[in-house]
Amino acid sequence: MPDSIFETSELVINMGPQHPSTHGVLRVVLRLDGERVISADVVIGYLHRGIEKLCEQRDWMQIVLITDRMDYIAAASNNLGYCETVEKLMSLEVPKRARYIRTVLAELQRIASHCLWLGTHAMDIGAMTVFLYAFRERELILDLFEEYCGARLTYNAMRIGGLPLDIPPGWDAKVRAFCDILDTKVNEYEELLTHNRIWRERTRDVGIISGQDAIAIGLSGPALRGSGVPRDIRKDEPYAAYADFEFNVPIGWTGDTYDRYLVRLEEFRQSVRIIRQALDGLPEGPIIGKVPRLIKPPAGETYHAIESPKGEIGYFIVSDGKSNTPYRFRVRPPSFCNLQALPRLVKGHLVADVVALIGSIDIVLGEVDR
Amino acid sequence: MTEPTRTIAAPGGPADPPPPADKPVPQFLADLQREIGSGVTALSYWVGDWTAILSIDRLVAAAQYLRDAPGARFEFLSDLTASDWPPRSKRFDVIYSLYSISLKHRVRLKVQAGDGEPVPTVTVVWPSANWLEREVFDLFGIRFAGHPDLRRILMPDDWQGHPQRKDYPLEGPGEMLMENPLDWLNLKHREEIE
Amino acid sequence: MHLHGTALWTLHPALCTLHYPMIETYVIPLLKILVLLNAVLVAVTYMVLLERKVIAWVQVRLGPMRVGPHGVLQPIADAIKLLLKEDITPARADRFVFTLAPIVSMVPALIAFAVIPFDSEITLFGYRIALFVADVNVGLLYIVAATSISVYGIILAGYASNSKFPLLAGLRASAQLISYEIAITMILVSIVATAGTLSMVGIVKAQLEAGVWYAFIQPVAFVTLFIGGLAETNRAPFDLPEAEQELTGGFHTEYSGMRFALFFLAEYANMIVVSAVATTLFLGGWLRPFPNVEALSFLGFVPGWMWFLLKTFVFLYVFIWIRATLPRYRYDQLMRLGWKVLIPLALANLVVTGIVKVLL
DSSP states (O other), X not given: OOOOSSOOOOEEEEEOSSOSSSSOSOEEEEEEETTEEEEEEEEOOTTOOOHHHHHTTSOTTTHHHHHHTTSGGGHHHXXXXXXXXXXXXXXXXXXXXXXXXXXXXXXXXXXXXXXHHHHHXXXXXXXXXXXXXXXXXXXXHHHHHHHHHSOSSOOOOXXXXXXSSOOOTTHHHHHHHHHHHHHHHHHHHIIIIITOHHHHHHHTTSSOOOHHHHHHHTOOTHHXXXXXXXOOHHXXXXXXXXXXXXXXXXXXXXXXXXXXXXXXXXXXXHHHHXXXXXXXXXXXXXXXXXXXXXXXXXXXXXXXXXXETTEEEEEEEEEOSSSSSOSEEEEEOHHHHHHTTHHHHHTTSBHHHHHHHHXXXXXXXXXXXX | OOOOSOSSOOOSSOOOOOOOTTSOOOHHHHHHHHHHGGXXXXXXXXXXXXXXXXXXXXXXXXXXXXXXXXXXXXXXXXXXXXXXXXXXSSOEEEEEEXXXXXXXXXXXXXXXXXXXXXXEOOTTTOTTHHHHHHXXXXXXXXXXXXXXXXXXXXXXXXOOSXXXXXXXXXXXXXXXXXXXXXXXXXXXXHHHHO | OOOTTSOGGGTOGGGGGGGSOHIIIIIHHHHHHHHHHHHHHHHHHHHHHHXXXXXXXXXXXXXOOTTTGXXXXXXXXXXXXXXXXXXXXXXXXXXXXXXXXXXXXXXXXHHGGGGOOSOSOEEETTEEEOSSSOOOTTHHHHHHHHHHHHHHHHHHHHHHTTSHHHHHHHHHHHHHHHHXXXXXXXXXXXXXXXXXXXXXXXXXXXXXXXXXXXHHHOHHHHHHHHHHHHHHTTOTTSOGGGOTTSSSOGGGTTOOHHHHHHHHHHHHXXXXXXXXXXXXXXXXXXXXXXXXXXXXXXXXXXXXXXXXXXXXXXXXXXXXXXXHHOOOOOHHHHHHIIIIIIHHHHHHHHHHHHHHHHHO
């Protein structure tokens, strides 16, 4: 920008905790020079509920309920991560049927979370209709979950050692029908957005971050893959039943918003592929392993991470071997670490891009603040 | 200081069992021990995770070695957190979980810090440690020497106390822990009196 | 009433008008104005419902259904609600200008209807009534002038709110409108060159003589006018200055109640004006499709004004359809589109029209 002949000063604008956009209570303090962002300071903590401290006073089984409420968009993924961590601590084996069903649930969650992401991201950029269409698909998934475990948002769907409930009869036929519907719908979203000139102008070259920088700043999940880094925990450190399935991991080229959008759109299709394979190969058997009545992992600590729709969600749990609550319960929230990248991403962009970038990183404040 | 919130006697420290004799130490850890020498005070192995316990003054050197050494290449800091073991003299454990995207392996580093003892920051090694260290400072009170912007992140800026410490009450200072339904009855009764 | 023989006219020249038949001179135009104003205001109010319904149907839902059958009474409910709202004026706002701004926005949109021809002439109760309020021979210029004044409403609103966000947003919005006005005006000049007259009625008659709607002769102008019209009325995809996802609510942040309603209605009135102008200029006004083809003269059963309303409705529907479908442009992309794409296109169209007119 040329040195201006006018004396200008910075404008400080507060994108306050209350937003018209539906991202939750996030506050971004922007310093602007005209329309360009010079710096952004992200203020979080408005939804801090002290989950980590609370879980130190809850049973190992009760904590599954609490993990639901962190990333409330994809609650079953949180449950899965926690249960797998405790199973790792206790060296428990989960029966194959339970692992397959867990995979189906996790992938359904991934689709549901991406549906919400797509709807809100498109609405922020102005395409209001995609919001309604994406939520229509999300409603179908919520109906599936309601039939499985009775809840639409916070599922409590997993137990340490397996699952509490087996799938109801006819459920897998419904899931298959949903997969067929989703395939056509994803094509619909692509038609509306991917080649739309206005969409490309709003998302191309907005918030570019290179692979190296993305790793250094701590991005994970689709945001990292959009920058070309082939990192997916489902492939690198397979958990649940992912090792048995064949699927691709989409990776972006340039690391801009458009690439992150394409990565998540392709993840829809890959999730459908995984679900179909899981349902096809679903073995018979018990749905919960040999779990002692009172869960008391031996003294020790571990860190276990899974690939939630937003990124790498890791649980660091310390057990002291004696009490029936964890000694230290720590969640590594993907949204928290991804949000760190926001000040770096918005630098030099216009104000209208800030909203697009918040949507592109895909955060949920329940997870950021815990 | 109020009473600890646990009714069972607090353990003196993390278990940190040493690796069993038949488990070979990974090459990068052996290289680390050679490189850092006495900085690596202990190694631990539990349910498939390797942990190296370091001394504070060699932490950044070890971090840099682990990030750059060709056998280690831990370019991704997964998690940075802390644990509070009040009976121990150095009550805090700061735990770094590292992951290598190129070599696909994990390791954990641990340092022990006392109350008020600053820990050198690793933001020079992994910029993603910025917010994670802020959170540890906010919730535990551990200061990180050299951190570019050390201030509270989750709690309000003017909050007193560090909530995740073991001697901080769950319900907050001066509040009532409303876990029992009878507590609610007590509350209602008090309002009626007033 | 004849006053030929009297010398009343020497008292005041205006009394000459008493020559003319009273009803045709005074009553009919007055009735026309009343009917038109009422119709426009009702139409503008029901545009709100139309938009909500159409966007709802695009989004696989129903829209307002409760108030009246299928939500037909919804605009009345909205109007009553806005009328009953608390009248808030910001503390240090300029009160006079604050109230003036929505009026300055609304009135030019309404007065632009004066020259829009709905039909050529119909016979009603034995009187021949032309279905336009006035056939000014510079009708198009009059419309451009009227709509240009409404930009002032936005600037005044931003200024009078005494708050930095509405001010900045108001300046942005007015910059957008002025930029796109240039493109639109050049398009209008091309049409004037094609038709040979500035009068709205004259342009429709020229299309009748040419036997084809100008949309087929000047397709580039048609599309450019439509896009410019979208930008002029602050509609998606050019509605950045008033989008809720932006930091502020735009220039009408501080407005509430009936003043806000006036801005809102002014936007819809502008939309109807743009649609009506586009219909008159490009789709033949009140002409039926293929006006010179005798074989389709059975289409003449449908009166001209009904064709006009149908065509205008099509434009309005497309406006709403576009809003439901497309994302919105960022401000710099919007300005780039206006200055670097539309204005050169309009200029080129003008040049080509001139060349063709001279050569043919």
